[in-house]
Amino acid sequence: MAEIPYKIYLSENEIPHAWHNVRAVMKDKPEPFLNPETFKPSTRDELCNVFCEELVDQELNVTDEYIEIPEEIRSFYKMYRPAPIVRAYNLEKLLDTPAHIYYKFEGNNTSGSHKLNSAAAQIYYAKKQGLTSVTTETGAGQWGTALSMACAYYGLDLTVYMVKGSAELKPHRKAVMQTYGADVIHSPSDTTEVGRKILEQFPGTSGSLGCAISEAIETALKTPNCKYVLGSVLNHVLMHQSIIGLEAKTALDKYGVQPDIVIGCAGGGSNLGGLISPYMADKIRGKNDIEFIAVEPASCPSLTRGFYEFDYGDTGRTTPLMKMYTLGHGFIPASNHAGGLRYHGMNTTLSKLYHDGYMTAKSYVQTDIFDAAVQFARCEGTLPAPESSHAIRAAIDEALKCKETGETKTILFGLTGTGYFDMTAYTNFLNKNMGDYIPTDDDLKKGYDSLPKIQ
């Protein structure tokens, strides 16, 4: 076998021609979405009120394992893909571990993250359907940036509701979206009913993804020729992100490398779901025994401390009900520098896989995360996003376990993005001016009480 280089790049024609839909392989499927009034499964027509038709079809598709990627989307992908697999030789050396560490790096594009993979797909389908504009929400700003790039490329208008706390921490992230032509509004805002209501109830709130989603949906519903698009949580988004896992597996297979552990950060779940997708299918088929680890912030621990229940996807209760691990849509997560992980719920497919024992989860406080981030930046060069650094933290800990036991495990993690727009957070960390927040049982109880009562 050839020596493994620092970076494994595929060639352009090795960019996958189809996405992978892990639900097709699952014996027990995730529960379908429910209409919150009738408690019956949401119909295609109901979903098409809010979302693009082709995306709804993908959302409802639990039978086709592969769905072809249109050539127009592959052309977009060619601007920044394939994304490399990196062997973390320097990190291994620093930790003095027998483990082999690999990461799939999705940050080498202007959006700075994997979000572009789904943005390109969604805006292509929106255009194909004849829409002229879309709305969305953004937390850390990576999804909003990705979408503004896709809208500039395909020629659609875009309104982004950006979580206020993130917008204030990252004015430059907002400026990038504006450079690509997007209209960026701080959420909660007075442009929507739900925003006005939340502002009235919680005047000082720094906002949340759940709230921004409600505002974006409300605006899409009242704007002609406009739909709402979402950067995570939904199954079609997770499927678009399977390109991460497909490329990772193709690249590693070339060198005969099979991971023992696959790690991803988990907010809404799309990056983690995309990374593990083909490997998980093999596990379900009994072909491997990989340990999958979801890593989340201790301040927003939907998998590790949440409830597997039907819940709304947003604070404003405008979405269908989804059976998922959730802290309750009424749970307002504490301010945290990993804005992209501040979400009360979790994708239904991942929730089901977790519930059925196919993967594990763990959580960390943010100072532990930034400690890993700085260590990684200094030895591997790349300055990671706070979200991605959750995966780094867990990978380092697994590698240190190997050091103790002497095992040569192969660890693969997803480095979803760069932290160039998170320098306020880094500065706070370096100045020891960063707090850690863990919700109390009472906080969780309040979230639980917000869950809808299914009849």
Next chain:
Amino acid sequence: MAEIPYKIYLSENEIPHAWHNVRAVMKDKPEPFLNPETFKPSTRDELCNVFCEELVDQELNVTDEYIEIPEEIRSFYKMYRPAPIVRAYNLEKLLDTPAHIYYKFEGNNTSGSHKLNSAAAQIYYAKKQGLTSVTTETGAGQWGTALSMACAYYGLDLTVYMVKGSAELKPHRKAVMQTYGADVIHSPSDTTEVGRKILEQFPGTSGSLGCAISEAIETALKTPNCKYVLGSVLNHVLMHQSIIGLEAKTALDKYGVQPDIVIGCAGGGSNLGGLISPYMADKIRGKNDIEFIAVEPASCPSLTRGFYEFDYGDTGRTTPLMKMYTLGHGFIPASNHAGGLRYHGMNTTLSKLYHDGYMTAKSYVQTDIFDAAVQFARCEGTLPAPESSHAIRAAIDEALKCKETGETKTILFGLTGTGYFDMTAYTNFLNKNMGDYIPTDDDLKKGYDSLPKIQ
């Protein structure tokens, strides 16, 4: 011939094993540096007072065309190289031009630019010599970031004098350097004699590269076991950057592509010099007739309006005298968002080649630059640095000329870096809050009068 992909990546073992030293090929060499007191050529010993020994040897080497890259530096390069050649298919389509446009993209690393190529080399040699710290200056912040990454990797301490105007425009750039462990000081500062003098003379000044260089040299001279390192201007830096041109040529040769025009932005000259190096050698040998174009800001036009004279490299008159195109070390360039191009002089090799007619130069005002930058970002995805956007502007103009004449010229330009830390500038441009400044003949006269009188 195979169809040309969007991105041409070389494999890891195709990273060059030697740098290219174009001076070895030049029939008329650039003039040697002069001691400003004796007006005799600077000796190796004199230069070693300020610079690392091995770098001085490279600086003085005008005979060896190739200089081997040590394995320890190639290991560092492997973290972020090879850097791709990109075919600007989307830009060509947007411009509706018959021209073929390629760019060598050096921004896919945390420093955000090509500067890392020389930073790695210089810090490796500093460590080899047994130094424990280095000092430097930075304008746009790209060089300082690159150097802080190299110092973190090789384990040296670093003090960065950052041009005050840039530091205030880009606090996040400063935070990246601090994350990598650097000590960042705004220049002019009160930590040096020259800084205090300039502050006294020009209390409101936003600083300049020339002034920051003086401060960094002064500090290096008074600190034990410490030398000064420089990110551009000098010939050894230009030689380290030849890796850009060598990779570009190797990649394009694979597809039988020979550029008709090669374009680079020019501040101190290292990126441009590195990009053109192997192509220029062939031109000198009569093997091609490429048009080389240096692009500079109209506010700091050293090639297009400067004088080919001996001058100091810094405002504080601490460097040797260099025969170069210069606006005079006393010229203080107007504030401009391309901080990396605010330098009064130009590398001596490029100056000589320009003087001897081997290349041409042009200048643009900054609103024209940002206009090209936004256009490029929206169609090619990557958000460019203001410095790099000078090359984009010229490439677009050349492509538009081809549209008029119907010629299918092949244009190669250097996209040296990303603009993620330049969002204040982009915001100013989008808000039509950006001024253009062109020095008057009187301004130039004042600069000329500051030139040393050689006896």
